[in-house]
Amino acid sequence: MAIDPTATAVLVGYFAVTLVIGYVAYRRTANTPTDYFLANRSFGTPVLLFTVLATVFSAFLFFGVGAMTYATGTGVVTVFLLGTGAQVLVMYLVGSPFRRLAKREAQVSPTEYLGRRFESEVVPTLYTVFAVLFVVPFVASQILAGGIALDILVGIDRDVAVVVLTAVMAAYIAVGGLRAAAWTDVFQGIVLLGALLTGFVVLVVAYGPATLTQQVLDVSPRAFEMPGPVGRWTPRTLVSWMVFFPLGPIFFPWMLQRWMSARSDRVLRTATVWWGLIAMGVAFLAVVIGGWARGLVASVPNPDYVVPLVFQQLFPPVVTAIVLAGAIAALQSSAGSFVLGLGGVISRQVYRAFLAPDASDERESAVLRGLVLVIFVVSGAVALRPPAGIFSLGANAIAGFATFAPAFVGGLYWRRTTAPAAALSMVVGASTVLAYFYGLVPRTLAFGFHEGFIGVVAATAVLVATSLVTSGPSTDAVAGFSSSWTGAGDD
Amino acid sequence: MEPQSIAPSDPDPAPVFDGRTRRRLAAAIVVIGALMAVGLGPWMFGWTRPLILGLPAWMWIEGALGLGIWATTAWVTRDLLGGGRRGD
Numbered sequence: 001m002a003i004d005p006t007a008t009a010v011l012v013g014y015f016a017v018t019l020v021i022g023y024v025a026y027r028r029t030a031n032t033p034t035d036y037f038l039a040n041r042s043f044g045t046p047v048l049l050f051t052v053l054a055t056v057f058s059a060f061l062f063f064g065v066g067a068m069t070y071a072t073g074t075g076v077v078t079v080f081l082l083g084t085g086a087q088v089l090v091m092y093l094v095g096s097p098f099r100r101l102a103k104r105e106a107q108v109s110p111t112e113y114l115g116r117r118f119e120s121e122v123v124p125t126l127y128t129v130f131a132v133l134f135v136v137p138f139v140a141s142q143i144l145a146g147g148i149a150l151d152i153l154v155g156i157d158r159d160v161a162v163v164v165l166t167a168v169m170a171a172y173i174a175v176g177g178l179r180a181a182a183w184t185d186v187f188q189g190i191v192l193l194g195a196l197l198t199g200f201v202v203l204v205v206a207y208g209p210a211t212l213t214q215q216v217l218d219v220s221p222r223a224f225e226m227p228g229p230v231g232r233w234t235p236r237t238l239v240s241w242m243v244f245f246p247l248g249p250i251f252f253p254w255m256l257q258r259w260m261s262a263r264s265d266r267v268l269r270t271a272t273v274w275w276g277l278i279a280m281g282v283a284f285l286a287v288v289i290g291g292w293a294r295g296l297v298a299s300v301p302n303p304d305y306v307v308p309l310v311f312q313q314l315f316p317p318v319v320t321a322i323v324l325a326g327a328i329a330a331l332q333s334s335a336g337s338f339v340l341g342l343g344g345v346i347s348r349q350v351y352r353a354f355l356a357p358d359a360s361d362e363r364e365s366a367v368l369r370g371l372v373l374v375i376f377v378v379s380g381a382v383a384l385r386p387p388a389g390i391f392s393l394g395a396n397a398i399a400g401f402a403t404f405a406p407a408f409v410g411g412l413y414w415r416r417t418t419a420p421a422a423a424l425s426m427v428v429g430a431s432t433v434l435a436y437f438y439g440l441v442p443r444t445l446a447f448g449f450h451e452g453f454i455g456v457v458a459a460t461a462v463l464v465a466t467s468l469v470t471s472g473p474s475t476d477a478v479a480g481f482s483s484s485w486t487g488a489g490d491d
Numbered sequence: 492m493e494p495q496s497i498a499p500s501d502p503d504p505a506p507v508f509d510g511r512t513r514r515r516l517a518a519a520i521v522v523i524g525a526l527m528a529v530g531l532g533p534w535m536f537g538w539t540r541p542l543i544l545g546l547p548a549w550m551w552i553e554g555a556l557g558l559g560i561w562a563t564t565a566w567v568t569r570d571l572l573g574g575g576r577r578g579d
Contacts, residue, residue: 074550081553082530085560086523092568204544213545224547225539235531242527269572273565280557288546 007154010321014191014328015168018184022172025180032361033108033347033368038261039179041103048262048271051182051337053278054189055258056249058334059145059304060394061283062192062327066290067303068391073223074291075233079241080283086246088276090405094250095259095268097412102260109348110256110408117411118419119477121353126423127404128349130430131253134400135342136375140382141393142331142338143169147383149308149327162383165332170376173336174369178261181336188329193278195326196285199311202319203292215295223294240453247405247456248398254341304390339379343371388437396437399452403429406456406463414467415478421466429459512571519567523560530556 029035043051058064068076098113107113111124118124147162156164172180203212216223227233249255262268286307293310300306311323347368352359359367388396407425410417435441436451446454530553538548 074546077550078530078553081557082527082560085557085562085564086527088561089519089523089564089568092564092571096571209544209546210541213541224550226549238531265572269568273561273568276561276564280554280561284554288544 004154004317004321006317007321007324010318010325011150011154011328014325017187018168018332019172021184021187022176022180025172025176025183029177029179033344033364034106035177035179038108038257039177039182041261042263043182043258043261043267044263045267045270045274047182047186048258048267049275049278050189051185051333052255052258052271052275053282054185054192054329054333055181055254055337056275056279056334057189057192057282057330058394059142059327059331059390060334061286062196062330063145063149063304063307064389064391064394065283065286066293066307067305067389069287069290070293070297070300070306071303072230072232073220073225073228074287075226075228075238077284077287078226078233078238079245080287081280083242083245084276084280084283086242087249087279088272090246090250091255091259091272091275092269094408094412095262095272096265098256099259099262099265099268108257108260109344110251110253111345111349111353113256114407114411114422115349115353117473117477118422119474120419120423121349123407123419123422123426124349124353126426128345130400130404130426131342131345133430133434134397135253135338136379136382137388138393138397139335139338139375139379141388141390142335143380144383145304145390146328146331148302149305149324154321154324159384162380165328166376166380166383169332169336169339170373173340173376174372177368178257178340181333181340182261185333185337188333191329192326192333193282195323195329196282196289198319198326199289199307199323200285202315203289203310206314212292212295216292218295219298220294223291234448236448237450240450244399244402244450244452244456248400248402248452251401251404251408252338252341252397253345254337257341257344302389335379339372339375342375343368346375347371392437395450395452396433399437399450399455400430400433402452403433403455403459406460410463410467416467416472417463418467418470418473420470421463424466425459425463428462429455432458508571515570516567519563522563526556526560526563 030040034040065076065080098110101107101113105112105116107116111127114124114127115121143162143165146165147158150156150161150165151158172184176183207215213224220229222229227237259268262271289307289310293306296310296314297306300309308320308324308327311320347364351367351371352364356363356367404426406429407417407422410425411422432441432455433451436443436446436454443451538552540548542548542551
């Protein structure tokens with residue numbers, strides 16, 4: 001396919017703005033882990049709001065939700081509409097004490113919280129290992145999605161596009177750290193929201209909503225019913241999602257980092273509450289566009305690309321380019337933040353804890369930047385053969401991190417929670433999700449429930465039972481945790 | 492545990508987590524759980540008649556329930572932060 005000059009110009013402009021923002025952020029970033037990873041705990045409401053917004057809305061939302069709706073009907077909207085508000089509550093109940101604790105004890109990584117609370121290197125090491133297993137395939141899927149989208153829509157060779165996307169992300173994240181990620185997230189969030197709104201309005205104006213819906217019903221009469229044309233959205237599936245969806249994203253390394261970087265509790269609360277409202281609206285738009293696509297595009301080689309294909313086939317290049325820039329923004333912001341969060345976890349838990357406890361801040365910052373580059377390279381390599389579709393990879397990451405909720409929440413709110421219980425809970429929960437996802441356990445043994453639900457239930461049961469039969473934590477381990485809510489200092 | 496004093500000028504006020512707030516938080520969690528459970532209902536009853544934008548009624552009902560959950564969360568987190576008791 002010939003390279004379209006209009007679309008290419010829009011994309012080149014987008015990449016240029018991203019790199020300029022990254023460079024400006026680099027000039028403002030000191031050579032310390034706190035500044036590199038937490039932007040000196042300085043984020044106000046707008047930056048925190050948009051960085052969470054842009055990072056959560058990855059290719060999972062832009063491509064994955066549309067693809068899932070295209071294939072299984074609009075039932076997925078229930079997950080976002082009912083689960084997002086609960087997600088906000090968990091964000092605040094975890095984020096607030098977590099932020100206070102991190103500030104008081106100068107922590108920059110979630111692993112430091114786990115190590116401090118459980119007086120153990122095993123628990124944070126397990127979190128690190130499982131984080132790699134859940135994050136790298138997810139990041140790879142983001143890069144691959146961008147590569148193939150550029151290939152289909154602009155005519156850039158897929159492998160070249162993968163390299164370009166990886167290089168641009170690696171450049172501004174490795175150099176600028178969290179400040180660069182968050183500042184570009186603001187820009188990318190605006191592009192993303194603009195793209196979705198543009199797509200929605202253009203579709204409605206061009207066809208009319210009633211016509212769009214009728215066209216879907218003509219080819220898929222059960223597309224707007226439950227459990228949908230292929231029976232995906234059953235009560236058990238929805239109950240499963242209602243349990244793990246409000247939990248999972250909160251325990252991503254990058255999300256925990258965002259809470260640490262908030263300037264105050266008021267900022268944290270305002271940003272998360274408004275994030276919830278916007279998230280519901282955006283997810284609704286993504287589902288509706290994906291649903292209408294069923295009547296507009298008869299068949300697609302891969303459902304992951306149905307949304308961009310709708311615009312590529314029906315609208316002029318400039319509209320396609322705007323939507324594509326939104327999609328690239330979505331996946332870049334997510335992949336960048338996931339890699340940065342994972343890099344922070346590895347550097348703290350492996351380099352600082354085991355290899356070089358006395359390393360200088362400058363030395364650690366240099367190692368962190370190197371790690372970010374390595375993770376991007378590994379993810380780019382995995383992008384050539386992703387193990388599943390975008391929605392499934394995103395759901396797997398959400399489900400996997402949801403199984404860490406019992407250990408994190410228990411550590412914050414239940415003094416009886418012990419280190420062996422947290423470790424065993426993580427192993428059982430995360431292994432359950434991975435075993436189902438990679439086919440080591442047949443899905444028939446899930447009895448209609450999602451593996452994320454089974455993993456969370458198993459992790460919770462193991463945490464409670466093991467805590468009750470093992471020796472309680474030391475006074476030092478729990479000192480300061482119950483007071484983290486009031487900020488009154490250590491007990 | 493005594494409620495913390497929330498000064499409007501405090502740039503980083505601590506959350507209030509006293510007995511009253513704990514009860515309100517528990518009530519909010521119950522309400523959210525109930526709204527989620529109700530959310531399983533609209534499609535079970537087959538409320539698929541097209542409404543706004545040609546989309547079925549159940550999608551809009553889910554949206555209303557979702558807004559209810561969000562509003563409950565917004566209310567209780569504001570209370571935790573002391574915003575609900577400035578006039579006390």
